[in-house]
Amino acid sequence: MALKVKEIPDLMDKNKITLVAGRNGLERDIFSVGIADYEFLDEFNYSVEDEFEPDCFVISSLIFAQGHPEKVLYALKILFHSGVSGLAFKEALFQKLPPEAIAFANTNDFPIFSFRKDVHSEDFIFQITEAVLKDDHQLLSEENLALMIQNRVSNYDLQKITRGISLILKRYAMAAYITSTESMNIGRILRSIYMSKQIRSKAIMARYGDGIFLIVTGQVKDENHFDILMKNVLESCPIDAGKINIYQSNIHSAHEELDDCIRESYHAYTASVASGKKFENYSKIGTYSYLIPLLESTALESFSKRIFDAIADKRDLLETAEAFILKGGEVAAAAAECGCHLNTIRYRLGRIREITGMEEMTDFEFYEALSTAIKVRCLKDL
Secondary structure (H helix, E strand, O other): OOEEHHHHHHHOOHHHEEEEEOHHHOOOEEOEEEEOOOOOOOOOOOOHHHOOOOOEEEEEOOHHHOOOOHHHHHHHHHHHHOOOOEEEEEOOOOOOOOHHHHHHHHHOOOOEEEEOOOOOHHHHHHHHHHHHHHHHHHHOOHHHHHHHHOOOOOHHHHHHHHHHOOOOOOOEEEEEEEEEOOOOOHHHHHHHHHOOHHHHOOEEEEEEOOEEEEEEEEOOOOHHHHHHHHHHHHHOOOOOHHHEEEEEOOOEEOOOOHHHHHHHHHHHHHHHHHHOOOOOEHHHOOOHHHHOOOOOOHHHHHHHHHHHHHHOOOHHHHHHHHHHHHOOOOHHHHHHHHOOOHHHHHHHHHHHHHHHOOOOOOHHHHHHHHHHHHHHHHHHOO
C-alpha cells in the first residue's frame, strides 16, 4: 500500500513533529516528496501551480512568507488545489501558522505538521523517500515480478499493484528489462529516479535478478514517444549507456496490462540469451514468443526431446544443427560457422533427417521442427 500521511510521525522522532491542522486528511496517500521554499516568492518567474505533483508531500521553511504571513494561506491554497497530500514546515521563521491558514487546512482536511528547527529538512526528505521506496519494493518485489512473468497475477492483485506504486500511471505503459556488461549500483540507480521530480512522474524502476525493470507511462500509444521517454529516463540515471542492454515490451494499457509489459520485456531478454542474438524489442523475437510461455508443456517437451536426444551425443551433428538454426537455415552461413564445406553440412543435415525420422518432411517442415527442438533445448539450459 502507498505511504499514508498518518505515518509521517513514525518516520521521525515523534517528539520533534506535531500535527497542527487537517486531522481528517491523514489517510491521504504519499507517492513523492517535494520542497516549497522559494517557489512562492514574487520573483519566482513561472507558474507555481505546475510546480507540485498530485500526492506529493511538501517540506518547507516558509521562507517565502517571511514578513508576509498572508502568503502562507496563498501557498496552502495552491498546494491544496495541486493535489498535494500535506505539508510539514520547519519551526524556524514561524512557530505557529496564521489562524486563517489553520482554518483553511481544517476546513479542507489538508494535513499540516510542524517540526523542530533542529531537524534537518534533508533528513526528513530522505526518510519519506526511503519509505516510498520501501512500499514500491514490496509491490514490485522480485516475487511479484516473477508472478507477472509467469502470467500468474490475478486481475485483483494487478490492480493493487498499479494503484499502490508511487508512479501515477497514465493511459499506457511500456517496460524494459535492463542488464549491464558491468556490475550496476542498483540501489543508487533506483534512488536517482525518486530524487528527480521530472522523472518520477514518468517512470519507476524495480530490481529483478541481475537487472532492472524500467516502467514508463504516457498518454499516447506512440512508439516514438515512448522511446523518447525511455531515453530521457536513462540519461537521468547513473548508468553508462554504452554498457547496457535494453529489452523493451510493446505498449499496453497501463492499468489492465502492466503484467504484459513486464512479461514481454523479460521474454525479449530470455530469447536474446537463448539465441545469442540481441532482440531489443519483444516484437522481434519471433517463435520465442510462444515457445517461452509453453516451455513447461509436456507435449512441447516430448516433441523437442525426441529430436534433440537423437543427436545430442553426436557432436558434429549437434554442432551443425545449432549453426543451421542460428543462421536461419542458410547452409552457406552454417558451413562458415562450422568451418566446413557446404557439402559436409548438407550430408550432416541428411543424417539428422534420417536419425530423427524426418526424411519425408519438406525443407521448411524440417527446419521448423529442428528449430523448435534446438530453441527449446537452449531455453531449458538457461
